[in-house]
Amino acid sequence: MKRLLTLAASAIALTAAPASAQDFVIANATLALGDGSEPIEDGVVIVEDGRVSYAGAIVEGMAFETDQVFDAGDAWVTPGLFATVTTLGLWDVGAVSQSNDQRAGRSPFSAALNAAPIVNPNSQHILVHRAAGITRAATTTMPSGSIFAGQGAMIDLDGDANPIMRERAFQMVSLDERGARLSGGSRAAAHVLFRAALREAQALVGASGTPQTTEIVIDDEVMLGRFDAEALIPVVTGAQPLYVAVERASDIRAVLALKEDFPRLDMVLVGAGEGWLVADDIAAAGVPVIADALDDLPESFEVLAATQSNIGRMMRAGVTVAISANSGTNPRNMPQAAGNLVALGKIPGAAGLSWGQAFAAISSVPAAISGYEGEAGVLAAGAVGDVVMWDGDPLEVGSVPTRVFIGGVEQSLDSHQSRLRERYRDLDESELPKAYDW
Amino acid sequence: MAKTWRIEFKHKLHNMRRGAGFAALASTLALAACATTGTASASSDGSDDDAPRFAAMTPEDGPFASTYARYPGRPTALVGATIFDGAGGMIESGTVLFRDGEVVAVGGSDLSTEGYDVIDATGKFVTPGIIDIHSHLGDYPTPSVDAHNDGNEATSPTTPEVWAEHSVWPQDPGFSRAMANGGITSLQILPGSANLMGGRTVTLKNVPSRTVQGMKFPGAPYGFKMACGENPKRVYGGRGRAPSTRMGNFAYNRQTWLDAIDYANNENADRDLAKETLVGVLEGDILVHNHCYRADEMALVMDMAKEMGYRVTAFHHAVEAYKIGDLLRENEVCSAIWADWYGFKMEAYDGILENAALLQQAGACVVIHSDSEADIQRLNQEAAKAQAAGQRMGIELSDADVIGWITLNAAKAMGIDEMTGSLEPGKMADVVLWNGDPLSVYSRPERVWIDGALMYNAMDRSRRPVSDFELGQPGEGDVK
Numbered sequence: 073m074k075r076l077l078t079l080a081a082s083a084i085a086l087t088a089a090p091a092s093a094q095d096f097v098i099a100n101a102t103l104a105l106g107d108g109s110e111p112i113e114d115g116v117v118i119v120e121d122g123r124v125s126y127a128g129a130i131v132e133g134m135a136f137e138t139d140q141v142f143d144a145g146d147a148w149v150t151p152g153l154f155a156t157v158t159t160l161g162l163w164d165v166g167a168v169s170q171s172n173d174q175r176a177g178r179s180p181f182s183a184a185l186n187a188a189p190i191v192n193p194n195s196q197h198i199l200v201h202r203a204a205g206i207t208r209a210a211t212t213t214m215p216s217g218s219i220f221a222g223q224g225a226m227i228d229l230d231g232d233a234n235p236i237m238r239e240r241a242f243q244m245v246s247l248d249e250r251g252a253r254l255s256g257g258s259r260a261a262a263h264v265l266f267r268a269a270l271r272e273a274q275a276l277v278g279a280s281g282t283p284q285t286t287e288i289v290i291d292d293e294v295m296l297g298r299f300d301a302e303a304l305i306p307v308v309t310g311a312q313p314l315y316v317a318v319e320r321a322s323d324i325r326a327v328l329a330l331k332e333d334f335p336r337l338d339m340v341l342v343g344a345g346e347g348w349l350v351a352d353d354i355a356a357a358g359v360p361v362i363a364d365a366l367d368d369l370p371e372s373f374e375v376l377a378a379t380q381s382n383i384g385r386m387m388r389a390g391v392t393v394a395i396s397a398n399s400g401t402n403p404r405n406m407p408q409a410a411g412n413l414v415a416l417g418k419i420p421g422a423a424g425l426s427w428g429q430a431f432a433a434i435s436s437v438p439a440a441i442s443g444y445e446g447e448a449g450v451l452a453a454g455a456v457g458d459v460v461m462w463d464g465d466p467l468e469v470g471s472v473p474t475r476v477f478i479g480g481v482e483q484s485l486d487s488h489q490s491r492l493r494e495r496y497r498d499l500d501e502s503e504l505p506k507a508y509d510w
Numbered sequence: 511m512a513k514t515w516r517i518e519f520k521h522k523l524h525n526m527r528r529g530a531g532f533a534a535l536a537s538t539l540a541l542a543a544c545a546t547t548g549t550a551s552a553s554s555d556g557s558d559d560d561a562p563r564f565a566a567m568t569p570e571d572g573p574f575a576s577t578y579a580r581y582p583g584r585p586t587a588l589v590g591a592t593i594f595d596g597a598g599g600m601i602e603s604g605t606v607l608f609r610d611g612e613v614v615a616v617g618g619s620d621l622s623t624e625g626y627d628v629i630d631a632t633g634k635f636v637t638p639g640i641i642d643i644h645s646h647l648g649d650y651p652t653p654s655v656d657a658h659n660d661g662n663e664a665t666s667p668t669t670p671e672v673w674a675e676h677s678v679w680p681q682d683p684g685f686s687r688a689m690a691n692g693g694i695t696s697l698q699i700l701p702g703s704a705n706l707m708g709g710r711t712v713t714l715k716n717v718p719s720r721t722v723q724g725m726k727f728p729g730a731p732y733g734f735k736m737a738c739g740e741n742p743k744r745v746y747g748g749r750g751r752a753p754s755t756r757m758g759n760f761a762y763n764r765q766t767w768l769d770a771i772d773y774a775n776n777e778n779a780d781r782d783l784a785k786e787t788l789v790g791v792l793e794g795d796i797l798v799h800n801h802c803y804r805a806d807e808m809a810l811v812m813d814m815a816k817e818m819g820y821r822v823t824a825f826h827h828a829v830e831a832y833k834i835g836d837l838l839r840e841n842e843v844c845s846a847i848w849a850d851w852y853g854f855k856m857e858a859y860d861g862i863l864e865n866a867a868l869l870q871q872a873g874a875c876v877v878i879h880s881d882s883e884a885d886i887q888r889l890n891q892e893a894a895k896a897q898a899a900g901q902r903m904g905i906e907l908s909d910a911d912v913i914g915w916i917t918l919n920a921a922k923a924m925g926i927d928e929m930t931g932s933l934e935p936g937k938m939a940d941v942v943l944w945n946g947d948p949l950s951v952y953s954r955p956e957r958v959w960i961d962g963a964l965m966y967n968a969m970d971r972s973r974r975p976v977s978d979f980e981l982g983q984p985g986e987g988d989v990k
Contacts, residue, residue, distance in 0.1 A: 167855035377985035411951030470898025
């Protein structure tokens with residue numbers, strides 16, 4: 073049942089209405105919109121029919137009908153985080169191959185692989201990451217048999233029967249050291265394979281029936297099959313974004329130059345560890361970047377110039393940059409990565425981010441790169457009702473969500489991990505073994 | 511010859527057990543080694559037919575000795591900072607004085623700073639140098655190319671004969687990042703976990719050096735790396751040989767210990783590098799650092815240690831330690847753990863953020879470790895994560911205690927707590943000045959002193975170490 077609420081700019085005392093409502097208001101929030109702006113005191117978020125209808129500073133005399141009101145009590149409120157690029161929902165235990173669908177190295181397929189049908193919304197990683205404030209993500213298989221990873225999906229983490237927001241949302245290709253290795257041992261081979269694959273796809277544009285393509289094979293490994301070529305048609309026509317994993321400055325230039333041969337490519341750079349060295353070129357090409365935030369070691373010869381200032385320097389050059397979900401040991405550490413980039417601001421010579429920039433780099437920017445500009449990762453009228461209330465500054469390492477809404481629906485924050493925590497809160501087995509404590 | 515040597519070995523180990531510092535003893539005995547060599551030379555003249563013509567240094571002579579000597583420093587007073595002393599103490603608006611490589615005094619604003627260079631640290635924080643008990647820097651250096659895979663002698667399930675220091679590449683750029691971003695002043699480098707017994711560890715001062723000897727922490731005891739569970743059985747079982755199961759792991763370990771005991775009891779045995787390390791463990795001079803994830807398996811290892819007569823100093827990775835905090839407390843075994851790693855392998859499936867807090871609640875020893883060239887740059891943040899998780903479930907954890915997880919507790923488990931790990935008069939002046947609360951993501955080391963020498967200053971490019979590898983390469987000397 074809706075009730076009329078009138079907000080006053082003074083401190084608002086609110087009582088919670090009965091649960092199970094869809095429409096809600098959060099008031100008295102320290103509100104981060106996710107759009108790059110700095111946090112707002114006394115913020116209000118209104119969600120109706122699963123979407124945000126208002127988010128911003130309180131306006132004297134605002135009135136509306138709602139089901140439920142949450143008094144944030146000055147707590148932080150933000151949009152849900154958007155994680156890219158991930159493998160969420162594609163594995164349970166990394167080293168348990170039976171449970172792990174991230175790589176299909178022995179499959180004859182590569183570009184044709186499609187993550188959408190295999191995303192498991194009940195995966196513990198989805199539950200754990202939802203409880204960390206991530207509400208939506210890009211997820212994909214990884215390059216393994218060939219340079220092409222397959223077609224990634226955009227997912228939500230609400231745990232209902234359908235996690236897929238958009239299938240075949242992007243293709244990914246490895247044109248870094250890994251791509252060189254996968255294509256036979258040289259970057260030269262990777263480039264030929266890539267161009268050959270796109271020419272095959274070009275030839276199939278407009279064709280119907282089973283695609284007629286000559287397989288490209290190394291030993292018994294299929295580098296490109298007919299179904300892979302077919303899957304690359306939307307890439308070559310620009311209908312499907314192409315995420316290019318690339319690190320070295322010179323490799324980035326070579327990737328940007330691909331547009332000369334394939335002008336309709338809609339590219340996103342993934343990695344770009346030496347991006348700051350060619351930031352002006354990336355900016356001029358208008359290609360966005362998903363970059364690891366904290367890499368600062370020459371892990372390989374393609375990232376000799378790695379620095380935590382990479383993202384800040386690219387942003388200063390005008391590049392659109394999202395903080396990669398791979399910046400930490402797992403995607404739930406994205407806020408930590410963002411916070412570290414804010415900390416850089418105090419170090420002379422480093423390129424730190426403002427709080428607003430850093431938070432946007434894990435919310436609205438990755439959402440926009442994923443095709444959800446103004447729709448996800450941001451609190452603005454019309455955006456999805458993904459709202460997270462936190463117990464502290466969301467970029468602080470100790471902070472976690474206290475409530476998570478996805479599409480206006482409040483989510484459980486429980487998981488295998490929270491159950492273990494409760495079971496082992498004490499070690500008392502004087503009455504019965506721990507197995508009975510559940 | 512062998513007989514003579516054995517008697518000497520046992521005798522010296524006995525002395526060591528009575529409390530003489532390992533390296534201090536080793537340096538004293540280096541003189542004895544010279545004398546012995548002189549005797550051997552004499553024998554070649556034919557004056558003593560029983561004496562050997564050739565003689566290696568003995569283990570007690572301390573081969574590969576540390577050549578580290580502290581760099582020059584200024585008498586320094588840090589004034590006005592919030593001080594976490596590493597031993598559970600906190601002082602607001604405090605003063606830390608150090609000179610000649612040592613901490614002189616830690617106290618309030620009333621401490622006289624006469625004779626010291628005064629640094630106004632108002633609004634900043636001071637901690638002891640951060641210590642990582644679990645690192646592979648140098649053994650798995652960057653760039654992470656195949657030619658640099660020097661951390662696992664994965665050719666036999668037990669390789670107690672290898673020493674991690676013989677793989678350390680001092681030019682690993684990771685050492686400098688650990689100092690600049692993580693405030694790391696001491697760290698233990700371990701062999702990997704492919705083997706049940708991976709070899710000796712080495713404790714280093716995080717000072718740039720041309721040689722590993724120039725980094726070795728003077729007086730630090732050796733550690734011994736062991737590994738439970740999935741890794742050894744996967745590596746060797748995958749080759750169709752033992753061990754291929756957890757029970758195989760235990761059988762292999764137990765037989766190896768029994769053989770070591772026989773060796774220790776045999777005064778006529780020839781020198782055996784592997785057995786010397788194992789005997790060092792039995793004697794209590796070499797500390798066992800046991801990679802082990804699962805609670806049930808840790809309980810078995812503690813019983814194996816009792817069976818064979820050695821002690822486990824710390825379980826590393828220990829993601830399920832929270833399930834047996836009581837056992838770990840009773841057995842006085844530390845748990846060196848990550849804050850939040852989980853799920854990457856079956857034995858890490860039950861990892862939870864509250865592990866450290868639950869252990870602390872149970873009265874067991876907690877150390878936060880990295881096992882990572884990335885996370886070693888942020889042990890302070892990892893500790894803060896674990897603290898917050900505990901506080902959310904109602905466990906009280908003071909900031910000062912949490913700093914102890916990455917300083918004094920680590921030092922204790924590495925056997926260097928008499929020398930470093932806390933800010934106390936007479937201890938090494940291993941000190942970090944943070945530009946904010948070290949338990950906040952927004953803070954970084956501003957300056958790092960090792961033995962009172964300023965080795966890093968965020969505000970001064972000339973105090974930023976650059977390894978040989980990075981010279982003339984893109985990004986040389988960058989802020990990183």
